[in-house]
Amino acid sequence: MRVFGIALAALTLLTVACTPAEGGANPATGAKTTSAAPAGAALKVEEVAGGLEHGWDMGFLPDGQVLVTQRPGRLALIGGTAPGSPVTEVAADFSDVLADGEGGLMGMVLHPDFEQSRKFVTCQTHQQNDEAVDVRLVTWTLAADGRSATRAGDLLTGLPINSSGRHSGCRPTIAPDGALLVGTGDTASDPTISQDRNSLGGKLLRIDLNTGEGLPDNPFASSPNPVERRVYTYGNRNIQGVAIRPGSDQVFLAEHGPTVNDEVNLVRPGGNYGWDPSRGGTEDSYDESVPMTDLERFPNAVPAQWTSGDITEAICGAAFLSGPQWGALDGKLAVVALKGQKMLLFSLDEAGAVVEVVLPPEFDDTYGRLRTARTGPDGALYVTTSEGDDDKLLRFTQG
DSSP states (O other), rough: OOOEEGGGGGGGEEEEOOOTTTTOTTTTTTOBOOOOOOOEEEEEEEEEEEEESEEEEEOOOSSSOEEEEEEETTEESOOSSSTTTOEEEOOOOOTTOOOOOSSSSEEEEEOOTHHHEEEEEEEEEEEEEEEEEEEEEEEEOTTTTBEEEEEEEEEEEEEEOTTOTOOOOEEEEEEETTTEEEEOTTSSTTOOOTTTTTTSSSSSEEEOTOOOOOTSSTTTTSSSSSSHTEEBSOOOOBEEEEEETTTTOOEEEEEOSSSSOOOEOOOTOOOBOOTTTTTTTSSSSSOSSSOOOOOOTTTTSSSOOOOOTOOOOOOEEEEEEEEEGGGGGGOOOEEEEESSSSSEEEEOOSSOEEEEEEEOGGGGGTTTTTEEEEEEEEEEEEEEOOOOSSSSEEEEEOO
8 A cells, every 4th residue: 555645835837838937828728827736735645456457447336346447358346445455357258359559448437327227338449350340338237246247238339440449539428417428539540530520430429328329419419310410529539538527517528639739628519629630631641740629720620728739648537626625626627647647637717718737746657657537426536557567546635
């Protein structure tokens, strides 16, 4: 077990692209830089469990246990959220999972009625006869003792796939209205996918949790194409985090950029987020030199709320710190990073604009690559590491 008290008074404050002079504002977003962290704030980090391999997502069971997907195609049940909780492998048939590169067993969500139905949904790359077929959402039923899971059926198939696993997505999150939001990747192959509303790739989807169909109040609900009816945003590249701001209808996306310019985006239903490696259909190859949000080609594209600029963080899971137990950190958006091996805490104004970004330097390289961030029922923030060897489930609280 490791427990760390981290004084946030010593934190470094960042903004997008580069850090302007103290007290100034970043020209890209107006996010300001200050020299002091919230007074009296501190974080404590506890290691709940180890022995995982690329823990990709998690769900909190009503009995206090935690279900964790692992990218190679394994499911773990962690016996609680206290440090040193035991880890048990859940028997389930993931033989069809294409565990290659960025693909494998990825995101998951529990059904809101899990206590009665025992159902949960995973997002996974699918192969047949050793050939990549698609990325799909699968519904499972967890046994009463938690030691096995059976496949209840495919919720949604046909999400595009790259046989290498690149840009597979795939982050599902349940909205307060019960809709299933799913951030998908563009496969980094066919350059037209993100802008094509008849493709499920490079999108935020909004679907019915039980049928997989698009919801009747979606922005393209009147389309004759059932794929387009599921689309909530398009022109995305590779969504890795989906977070809903408590007490609002604001949805934020953490998205990988092309080498640089990772983005935090605020969802606008029906919005185009401006990624187009086809250059308007004139380029057959996947051209990653185009802007992450191409406002020249798409003047009405939705600008990012924050971008990493000329560095690569590979931001991933995202969740809000919420509740009085967080003190001055209440309401901040926590985003973890793979390549950056850090956590970023975003302060937002009421409209969702980024005011400042706090980066705790003690987290730099301390835990390695960080994949998932989810808020638990106890209000704590839970994070998985993604090193591939003895990965951890970590619990963050205010110290």
